[in-house]
Amino acid sequence: MARYIFITGGVVSSLGKGLASAALGALLQARGFSVRLRKLDPYLNVDPGTMSPFEHGEVFVTDDGAETDLDLGHYERFTGVPARMSDSVSSGRIYSNVLEKERRGDYLGKTIQVVPHVTNEIKDFLAVGDDEVDFMLCEIGGTVGDIEGLPFFEAIRQFSHDRPRGQCIFMHLTLLPYLAASGELKTKPTQHSVKELQSIGIAPDILVCRSEQPIPEKEREKIALFCNVRKEAVVAAYDLSSIYEAPLAYHREGLDQAVLDAFGISPAPRPDLSKWEDVYDRILNTDGEVNIAIVGKYTQLEDAYKSIKEALTHGGMANRVKVNVAWVDAEVFDQADAAPYLEGYHAILVPGGFGERGTEGKIKAAEFARTRKIPYLGICLGMQMAVIEAARNVAGLATAGSEEFDHEAGKKRFEPVVYHLKEWVQGNQKVTRRSDDAKGGTMRLGAYDAVLKDGSKVAEVYGGTAIDERHRHRYEVDIKYREKLESAGLCFSGMSPDGRLPEIVEWQDHPWFIGVQFHPELKSKPFAPHPLFADFVRAALDASRLV
Numbered sequence: 001m002a003r004y005i006f007i008t009g010g011v012v013s014s015l016g017k018g019l020a021s022a023a024l025g026a027l028l029q030a031r032g033f034s035v036r037l038r039k040l041d042p043y044l045n046v047d048p049g050t051m052s053p054f055e056h057g058e059v060f061v062t063d064d065g066a067e068t069d070l071d072l073g074h075y076e077r078f079t080g081v082p083a084r085m086s087d088s089v090s091s092g093r094i095y096s097n098v099l100e101k102e103r104r105g106d107y108l109g110k111t112i113q114v115v116p117h118v119t120n121e122i123k124d125f126l127a128v129g130d131d132e133v134d135f136m137l138c139e140i141g142g143t144v145g146d147i148e149g150l151p152f153f154e155a156i157r158q159f160s161h162d163r164p165r166g167q168c169i170f171m172h173l174t175l176l177p178y179l180a181a182s183g184e185l186k187t188k189p190t191q192h193s194v195k196e197l198q199s200i201g202i203a204p205d206i207l208v209c210r211s212e213q214p215i216p217e218k219e220r221e222k223i224a225l226f227c228n229v230r231k232e233a234v235v236a237a238y239d240l241s242s243i244y245e246a247p248l249a250y251h252r253e254g255l256d257q258a259v260l261d262a263f264g265i266s267p268a269p270r271p272d273l274s275k276w277e278d279v280y281d282r283i284l285n286t287d288g289e290v291n292i293a294i295v296g297k298y299t300q301l302e303d304a305y306k307s308i309k310e311a312l313t314h315g316g317m318a319n320r321v322k323v324n325v326a327w328v329d330a331e332v333f334d335q336a337d338a339a340p341y342l343e344g345y346h347a348i349l350v351p352g353g354f355g356e357r358g359t360e361g362k363i364k365a366a367e368f369a370r371t372r373k374i375p376y377l378g379i380c381l382g383m384q385m386a387v388i389e390a391a392r393n394v395a396g397l398a399t400a401g402s403e404e405f406d407h408e409a410g411k412k413r414f415e416p417v418v419y420h421l422k423e424w425v426q427g428n429q430k431v432t433r434r435s436d437d438a439k440g441g442t443m444r445l446g447a448y449d450a451v452l453k454d455g456s457k458v459a460e461v462y463g464g465t466a467i468d469e470r471h472r473h474r475y476e477v478d479i480k481y482r483e484k485l486e487s488a489g490l491c492f493s494g495m496s497p498d499g500r501l502p503e504i505v506e507w508q509d510h511p512w513f514i515g516v517q518f519h520p521e522l523k524s525k526p527f528a529p530h531p532l533f534a535d536f537v538r539a540a541l542d543a544s545r546l547v
């Protein structure tokens with residue numbers, strides 16, 4: 001039976017609960033324990049798949065095809081444990097399960113209520129896989145006191161009671177605001193937020209206090225006294241220059257020790273932090289830098305491309321260089337010359353995206369990279385745009401486009417080089433879709449195998465010809481155009497095992513131009529940079545030396 005750590009937040013949102021949970025997971029691993037991390041989100045969407053990236057940041061996709069909160073990306077990047085469908089749940093999912101059971105008659109005529117039916121559903125979710133790991137870390141989204149969060153707080157309270165004593169602890173993140181005028185760190189908001197937790201029956205064992213200033217001993221004692229926690233369990237969380245310093249920083253502040261103490265695990269196994277020391281060293285000690293443009297649509301909210309940004313950082317770590325990312329809005333040069341906006345970067349990345357807005361700009365970015373021989377990595381939509389550019393400007397298909405945009409506009413303006421994929425194979429099964437399918441959860445999602453062409457650039461980059469990568473798309477490059485495009489010089493260097501779905505394209509007479517239908521960024525880790533990102537940054541470095 002796993003030990004459970006429930007992570008909640010108070011005072012304000014965006015305190016970095018996800019990061020703290022991920023770093024704690026990494027520290028427990030460093031002490032030899034196995035961990036699994038979970039996120040419980042109070043919003044009513046069934047999953048974040050249908051939410052705009054502007055609203056909620058990136059959608060993180062798991063191997064088993066779940067569209068989840070971006071915090072699962074942090075968990076995976078810090079622990080290396082692949083996130084699963086059963087690691088992410090929302091109120092929407094919980095209620096939809098409960099209502100489905102009600103309709104089926106599973107509750108045998110009972111009146112369905114938040115307590116116990118909704119809370120039981122949450123508890124069932126929490127218990128899945130509890131015999132597989134030493135520690136289960138469960139983060140509750142939002143802030144204590146939020147109306148939607150209440151059933152989750154009630155459920156974790158009950159859960160800790162149902163389990164044997166000492167099997168569950170509560171860790172609460174708060175903020176200590178600094179008042180410059182009086183030169184003081186204020187503890188009152190933390191006290192109030194702990195009161196709020198206590199009023200629903202939860203007494204935190206550990207307080208993680210975000211602070212811009214060092215926390216004086218006196219304040220620490222005050223927090224301990226008023227919030228009813230041990231002084232050693234008041235852990236400081238200071239701002240860091242890199243998120244990858246978090247495991248070392250939290251260890252320095254005694255978080256992992258406080259957790260083991262709270263469970264009464266003594267003597268505590270000694271931690272081996274060498275992996276994180278190396279990671280941090282690679283960030284701290286760099287030699288040179290590269291400037292990479294991300295040409296996208298959701299550029300005002302960096303969280304929309306969270307995993308890409310992180311994977312580029314990992315690529316920099318692999319080469320010991322600093323990667324400077326410039327966010328370039330593709331829409332700006334939809335109708336204009338792209339060159340003034342793209343000149344001077346050492347590499348261009350066009351990420352995934354949905355909808356037509358900005359796509360003409362992305363096509364121009366692909367053209368710019370191809371003709372100027374600048375390294376280009378196209379991810380999902382970024383690959384589709386590169387193929388359309390090749391079709392229009394090299395293969396002579398002037399009206400090439402994607403069916404996605406014709407669907408939106410209700411017109412037929414383009415030759416569908418990229419078409420709506422309605423049938424594919426998953427394992428041994430055929431999956432089918434229709435044009436009028438609901439939007440949620442109907443894309444080609446999760447891990448699929450691909451076979452790489454011997455002697456291709458990607459086979460060299462991956463160091464092999466069999467890969468599996470995560471997907472999230474509805475549209476697909478049509479192999480009908482393969483011959484035409486290949487004779488124009490665009491090699492289809494990665495295909496689905498049945499040879500029907502193009503997974504990777506690359507320009508042959510170009511130093512580094514690769515488009516992938518999947519999302520390699522989702523599998524990159526600071527301690528294991530994804531080969532495509534490591535090599536893309538290397539190519540950018542080569543390009544920087546030519547300037």
Ligand code: GLN
Nearest residue numbers: 352353380381473474475
């Ligand atoms: N909108 C495109 C599709 O559905 C690309 C998706 C993506 O970039 N993730 O195929």
